[in-house]
Amino acid sequence: MSNGYGHYENTSISGRAGFWVWIGLLSLPVLWAVYWGALSLFSADDFSALGNRTPWGLYISGYAFLVVSCSIGACLIGSLGSVFQIERFVILEKRAVFLAVTSLITGMSLMLVELGQPINMIRGYIDTPNPASPIFGMGVIYTMDLALITAEFILLMTNNLLIARRIGILALFTAISAGSTVGSVFGLPATKPYWNGPYLPIDFILCAWITGFAMMLIVAYTSAQRDTVHREQLLGLVDSMGKWLAIFLAVDVFFVLWTISTGLYGGGGGGDKYLATMALVTGPLKFTFWGGEVIVGLFLPLALLLLPGWKKAGTPCVAAIMVVIGMLANKVNMLLAPQTIPVPLFGREAYRLVVPSMVEMSIVGGAIAFVVLAYSLVDRFELLTHEA
Secondary structure (H helix, E strand, C coil): CCCCCCCECCCCHHHHHHHHHHHHHHHHHHHHHHHHHHHHHHCCCCCCCCCCCCCCCHHHHHHHHHHHHHHHHHHHHHHHHHCCCCHHHHHHHHHHHHHHHHHHHHHHHHHHHHHCCHHHHHHHHHHCCCCCCHHHHHHHHHHHHHHHHHHHHHHHHCCCHHHHHHHHHHHHHHHHHHHHHHHHHHHCCCCCCCCCCCHHHHHHHHHHHHHHHHHHHHHHHHHHCCECCCHHHHHHHHHHHHHHHHHHHHHHHHHHHHHHHHHHHHHHHHCHHHHHHHHHHCCCCHHHHHHHHHHHHHHHHHHHHHCCCHHHCCHHHHHHHHHHHHHHHHHHHHHHHHHCCCCHHHCCCCCCCCCCCHHHHHHHHHHHHHHHHHHHHHHHCCCCCCCC
16 A cells, blocks of 8 residues: 555655645645636626637637647547557556546636636527537537546546546547547638638647647656656656657647748738738737747757757756647637737737736636646655556
């Protein structure tokens, strides 16, 4: 029977004190987010920067990041061990499925804050269902996804491995369907040419693979620093996932390149797609695009992962952290770019600056901190440790 620290080093008083300091630091933004989230739901005041001209903001970006990039990404990496039976990934399956469940529930909580009156959404699904609507499909598929990955996690924790892997097959296909359906919510409507088209559903799945490998690389590396039993196996996974992460990042470079190229080609007749693309390249989003998404999220991690001798240090973990930051910037840029274009009534001389409120940033930041907090607690007490 594990005492909560059986496989781990650094269980001295100072080590444990450092852990609880870490938990305390994570708890602060979580509690702050809960406070503002409750006020946003139950108060008549509007604390967001949303309006008729900017109907979708940081809550939707955070939702897409958590439920698509993080939850589906973790589900995909977890499936490598549970579904595809790749032996070296089995050690991560409990951790991956836990992160998938936690990220999905947390992302859904952001959607509740975004809606303001979530009970009306439930009534709409019951009273006036519209299966032709991508948003309707998104809700149904994500409900199925949550049920399946929760069942898979419970079965893994109770060592019902055969049934868990059968459920995992269903969860894998449901997760991929859910991610592409979220992409279709943006890609199908023709009112926003920057989003419209078949690209986003595919891009969302690619981003899920990238974020999944980055998250689980961080998990494997940090666990290897303390887990004396599985250290070599975990470090081997860091090596393997670092290579796969570099491959997917290289593919994403061309996705970004052709997204920008098609948006700028021929000036687009000065249309909305051209203007939204220019908002990223030279407009109000240029810092989050070039700095956050391209440099921090793509080129620097690629350089770090491809440097000779990178396996000898914590470089892959640093690269993976940068990738996660870049994926969050990707979702923010994707959402805000078409909402910054000038409205014809005001001419086309200047872009509208869309700045999320401090409340929005606090709630989204707290949601991400909650996922890290929840994982840190269960990992510290070895609740997700693989038993050979």
